[in-house]
Amino acid sequence: MTELEQRLTQLGRELDWPETPDLESRVRARLAEPAPARAPRRHLLPPAGLRRSLALALVALLVLAGGVFAAVPSVRDSVLEFFGLQGATVERRTELPTAPELRVLQLGQRTTLDAAAGELGFTPLVPRAAGRPDGVFVGTGPPGGELSLIYAPAPGMPSTGSAGLGLLVGEFRGDLAPDYFGKIAGQATSIERLSVDGQRAIWIAGAPHVFFYRPPDSEFAETELRLAHNVLLLEHDNLLVRLEGSFSRERAIELARSLE
């Protein structure tokens, strides 16, 4: 840097800039306002409740880079990293919020694969490397619905311990619900960006992290907090696929590649 450049930089530090207004509270208030009336765009926007939930959840990230959970005063730690896929967000924070390790998974109505195909707004994908699922559930959270597949522990898919599952698969239209769920990871958790057969993916492992939905009928996303295990998040065309369990990264990729 030349002497003139140094003088300019120093000058910037000494200048009497206009006082920065309190943007945080004003932006937060604006985002909490009801959205203006507009012509309905079926399935293209999340419901109003979800938008408000997103507003509450994300404004602090933008303004403060901290405190996603505005309603939980204890969770105001800095966001160290931010990752995004279509349908999911992942943040690394200095500390994790307190979350229960859910023992009863709320996955929706039990059904069959054939019936699920008729109820969902997409064609269900099954990880053929894991065989046929032991349970199929359909939930109504995001537009287009959500599919959950559960598998009992098996070789290469050890029990998660809490729910006793070997594999939990979740699928929904990420293009219709771009921020449907989020994950908060601490510093001990590894977050790795991957490409699985050309599709963007994120592998989260090494320590339990927090998983939360932003349900459309709830103002507070944190009500759905739970601890999660290793997980591979994968964009599969217009779907966001979640493969969760106590398995290895290699096994997760193998499962992802077998989706069809």
Next chain:
Amino acid sequence: MHQTIAFRTAWVITRSAADAEEAAQDGFVKAHAALARFREGSPFRPWLLAIVANEARNRVRGAGRRARLVQRVAEERRPDDAVPSPEAALLDSEQRDELLAAIERLPEPAREAIACRYLLDLSEEETAAALDCPRGTVKSRLSRALERLRVELAEVEA
């Protein structure tokens, strides 16, 4: 965390505290709405500053006379803790005033580039995002602006 840099970037473009505040607010709200399009691996601040700066530019169009880039040098912010001699303080003050005046005489694009890159201490990438131009353009604007400042300051000192 990003409030101050967003507001000051908007100020550099609008030269109006009210417009800069509106631009920053609108920028944050629009960034929130567009968060799903923010892609992993991309640095967050340039993305945010680009949105805020665009809001600021929208307010400049058609606006009348704007304030000087910076009104004065903060009295409490001396370059070091030592109390300068009256002569040194006068010289410092004069040099800063000359530098500020020279910046004010720059053409608008060059002045904004200097303000973003040096006065706000933005990176080249952030400056390019704020000014909505390629990094190469930022480099060439800065190069010409620095040369012009050198010439003007040399003339003043001569």
